[in-house]
Amino acid sequence: EDPALPRLENYVYMVESFAALADVLEESGSHYVIEGWPGPGALCCTPETYRAFFRDVPSPSMSVNYDPSHLIRMGIDPLRFLTEFVDRVHHVHGKDTEILEENMYVYGHEQPATFAERIAFGAHSWRYTIPGQGLFRWGEGLRILAENGYGGAVSIELEDSNFNGAEESEKWGILHGARFLAGC
Secondary structure (H helix, E strand, C coil): CCCCCCHHHHHHHHHHHHHHHHHHHHHHCCCEEEECCCCCCCCCCCHHHHHHHHHHCCCCCEEEEECHHHHHHHCCCHHHHHHHHHHHEEEEEECEEEECHHHHHHHCCCCCCCCCCCCCCEECCEEEECCCCCCCCHHHHHHHHHHCCCCCCEEECCCCHHHCCCHHHHHHHHHHHHHHHHCC
């Protein structure tokens, strides 16, 4: 990626690069798993860009790391996304997102906040959480995955400020998230 280039030009370069890798990945039985993190330079994180990428690089070795937390913070329905791309899911992150309603009212989400306090593992109107503490309907998501043959792991990605900073609280966050998922 070249930040000086328009996104579409970077996208074309991405397609050329990954298309060249596809045969090697297929021959080795490997997957390249794309996490749709919506950070600077990310070229594949919305239904629009995943659709285009899988159309332009149709190799089954190109896959999705399904992380509902990113979709929620972008305002994309995570269950609809899962239903559309479930056949491409090769890994799942156990991470959720809470929308901070009062902060959303005060700061919105388009313009950077001027006076908001910094939120670790989030932004002024949302924060990442462990599974079960945010908006994702895990029972329904896990059902969709199971019904479509997903047999892989759900890796808890601990980016929750309520459970970070000390070893004991981090262990508790992972344990609490795992217990929640086991009960779904």
